Amino acid sequence: RNRLLLARLFAQPANVLVLDEPTNDLDIETLDLLEALLTDYAGTLFLVSHDRAFLDNTVTQVIAAEGDGVWREYAGGYADWQRLRQERQAAAARPGKAGGKDKPRAAATREKKLSFNEKRELDALPDRITALEAEEARLHAQLADPALYQKPPEAAVQLKARLDAVSAQMAEAMARWEVLEALAGD
Template sequence: MVNVNGKPRHILSYLQDFLFTPHTSRSPITKLSGGERARLLLAKLFLQPANVLVLDEPTNDLDIETVELLEERLLEYSGTLLLVSHDRSFLDNVVTSTIALESEGIIEEYVGGCEEWLKKEELKKTPKKGKGQATSSPLPTLDATPKRSLNNKEREALKTLPSKIENLEIDLEKLSSLMASADYYQDPQSDVSGDAKRVEALEVEILKSYEQLEGLEAN
């Protein structure tokens, strides 16, 4: 189990958020590809409790899939983020304000990403032809749709899923311990292939149960 935003989660469920399958999650780090290792580092980073993140060129050497994953995680991050990046698209997708070093050593802060800053720079260069007319835009309306209530079947599932998950994890731990014992592979009665399939089936069932539980708790 790991603690994510103050809530316990199964490690396999958490790693799935970073595009790891149950099979890949159990692989040695030496067997992982470069992109998978980068995603594993991100998974470890976002487990650390922190109110401030400082990132220097975080997209360097990351593939497109991992960059998109990093963007999603940073958008969900509730703390303060300070980052330096040459990736304009990444900045536009993530940041809410830009600090720019202007001419003569002047530092200015602008609302929005790199694209917004460039637009303001162009406006500075455009000769003014007169006073502009202020316009107002309507404020965005908040989605006031209430959360739907759970039906009887869903309430029953919400009640029983924790114990079901606990039992599945106990079964998985017992089977994993059995397969890790020194005598297991020397015992002719050991069903190596069958037990490996049962381990994978248990991991998949645990993941599905956690996803179902999280979905019900969100309502």
């Protein structure tokens, strides 16, 4: 019966499929058939599933609820989402720790003056942040291009990984800029 329903589903032309827990109550053969059909499907697929292996085998992007009403898009399957989410959390934790350590130490050891190197760094940071913002915008545009998702998923995964790295670098540069501005303003 499940195979018949799948056959009927894929016999009708459609460019969007919305599937909610499609792996429930499927035997292994039908699950393999569904994976194969969805992998070859050329349209857009919205898929909700708790089957992590199924998600890894079929999807090229994950849209995940991050909490507080925030939804974030990740390139790749479930395992890629887990890895990128952990990297993002680790990157977000690093600038906060560094900024927290630098401020008290800087206030205690400096006489409210920036060194020559810090002044140069402060002058260069706006240009660096602008360049990172431009690269981030370029990467967003590439990831928004539907043609990217007609190719093997590795390209999208690489672009998303680079986007995450650029975002982390930009967060670090912004945090450093705030620290230097605070020191210069004292």
